[in-house]
Amino acid sequence: MTPKRQAARARRVPPAPPCVMVIFGAGGDLAKRLLAPALCNLAQAGRLDGGFKVLGVDHNAKDDAAFAAGLGAFLRELAAEGDGASGPTKVAATAWKWLEERLFYQAGDFEDPATYSALAARLAALGGQGGGNALSYLAVAPRFFGDIVERLAGAGLTREPRRGFRRVVIEKPFGTDLASAQALNARLGKCLEERQIYRIDHFLGKETVRNILVTRFANGVFEPLWNRLHIDHVQITAAETVGVEGRGGYYDRAGALRDMVPNHLFQLLAMTAMETPNAFEAEAVRAEKARVVEAVQLQSSSEALANSVRGQYRAGQVQGHEVADYRREPRVAAHSRTETYVALKVTIDNWRWAGVPFYLRTGKALAARDTSVAIRFKRAPGRLFGAFTGSPAANTLILQIQPHEGVSLAFEAKRPGPEVELAPVRMDFRYADYFAAAPATGYETLLYDAMIGDATQFAGAREIEFAWRAVEPFLQAWEDGGRVHGYAAGAAGPRQADDLMARDGRAWRSIG
Numbered sequence: 001m002t003p004k005r006q007a008a009r010a011r012r013v014p015p016a017p018p019c020v021m022v023i024f025g026a027g028g029d030l031a032k033r034l035l036a037p038a039l040c041n042l043a044q045a046g047r048l049d050g051g052f053k054v055l056g057v058d059h060n061a062k063d064d065a066a067f068a069a070g071l072g073a074f075l076r077e078l079a080a081e082g083d084g085a086s087g088p089t090k091v092a093a094t095a096w097k098w099l100e101e102r103l104f105y106q107a108g109d110f111e112d113p114a115t116y117s118a119l120a121a122r123l124a125a126l127g128g129q130g131g132g133n134a135l136s137y138l139a140v141a142p143r144f145f146g147d148i149v150e151r152l153a154g155a156g157l158t159r160e161p162r163r164g165f166r167r168v169v170i171e172k173p174f175g176t177d178l179a180s181a182q183a184l185n186a187r188l189g190k191c192l193e194e195r196q197i198y199r200i201d202h203f204l205g206k207e208t209v210r211n212i213l214v215t216r217f218a219n220g221v222f223e224p225l226w227n228r229l230h231i232d233h234v235q236i237t238a239a240e241t242v243g244v245e246g247r248g249g250y251y252d253r254a255g256a257l258r259d260m261v262p263n264h265l266f267q268l269l270a271m272t273a274m275e276t277p278n279a280f281e282a283e284a285v286r287a288e289k290a291r292v293v294e295a296v297q298l299q300s301s302s303e304a305l306a307n308s309v310r311g312q313y314r315a316g317q318v319q320g321h322e323v324a325d326y327r328r329e330p331r332v333a334a335h336s337r338t339e340t341y342v343a344l345k346v347t348i349d350n351w352r353w354a355g356v357p358f359y360l361r362t363g364k365a366l367a368a369r370d371t372s373v374a375i376r377f378k379r380a381p382g383r384l385f386g387a388f389t390g391s392p393a394a395n396t397l398i399l400q401i402q403p404h405e406g407v408s409l410a411f412e413a414k415r416p417g418p419e420v421e422l423a424p425v426r427m428d429f430r431y432a433d434y435f436a437a438a439p440a441t442g443y444e445t446l447l448y449d450a451m452i453g454d455a456t457q458f459a460g461a462r463e464i465e466f467a468w469r470a471v472e473p474f475l476q477a478w479e480d481g482g483r484v485h486g487y488a489a490g491a492a493g494p495r496q497a498d499d500l501m502a503r504d505g506r507a508w509r510s511i512g
Helices: 003-011 029-044 064-081 093-100 113-127 142-154 178-189 207-217 248-273 282-294 301-306 444-452 461-480 495-502
Strands: 020-024 053-058 103-107 134-138 166-170 197-199 231-239 308-314 316-318 321-323 341-347 357-363 370-377 396-402 406-414 422-430 484-488
Touching (some): 053 113, 064 103, 103 113, 248 357, 341 495
Parallel strands (some): 020 053, 231 357, 308 484
Antiparallel strands (some): 231 370
């Protein structure tokens, strides 16, 4: 499709209905680095109604003009630095001017009921009778999630006006274990209907994550092979080159598993392993995702220790840059046993996937940035080629999420020459080669979906709880024993993670 046709197609997507987007934590990094650029990109694409407004809420005292001026200055600085979640942040001047005219600010303490009384009055003034449509985004520390929602409810701000909506977007981490996730779901459920809750995972806004379902279900060459009869194993990787980057206080309490596995990695697992939904609609998709996460086999403490590896980065070099030992990072305990790398082996106890291991790994300060799902198919019988070059290699389908979004297939071909000699080759599809992608932070689609009421790409309560239930045996086993292995920054992880695969006669694919 040509860029001109793509632009014409984009214009056919209607703008979201008018609403006031209330951003709690409007002065924080998430709001400034990701949400604000995403809103500018939506405005540039014509996805926001002329009646759209943003009401920032934070504890710093300032007025509307100061809020807009500060945000504008930050975005200009961000663009100059070439910083951003998906590369350099570039905001079109026309889009910023459009958004700047719609920015408002309300100072207040998140735990003070008076903040919500003032917020109710401000929403009524901005949105008309009853406040109109309102989307509250909780870009705050997780400890505030339950309190903010309860105070919104206490001020009557979760009751939906006639022909209007009140929705709440909640960031990760959603709980720190199964009990806390269940408790948070229960608190939210007393104030909101489930259809009003949007648990956001920005991975689900990436084109290639959503493309997993298209790759699986829209292609007859893949769909019949997507099962235990043809697939040997699955590898899910989320490797980062960055360290904790000043987040030592949070990270040393959370660790790699809590930070990445029950959310990002399990969302990728669910998209890869779910059954075909009856429709591409929220209820159908979320039901199938929850069903497959529920089927993840629960492990005993001894099994969890045997099927997991924890690592922690030491001093080293990542792509030519010196990285300090994790234990020397600010606000990290001198003798910390928190993992910055984790590798797990899990299985899914259902008919499609029985006996197929899923290997999950994530870590910081690794050799390359790489988020991917690798489907390793079973080897073809080698009898025909054994006399020449031995058994053919296994085919691998790689769904590359970042940094170079696309799909590749590794297979065998005959090397030119008089002899029958096999050679590995790859077919590669990259989004950038086929489609003219607009600037994006990964939040554009998710914000738009929340405004139009489409929860397909958001996690449901059952998914969240089943994911925590599946990883809790590892957390409990690690409390009682197990080691945290060191690895040099810039490596692919600890050697013991390779051993986890080697004992099954398998190996990780190279990172990057």
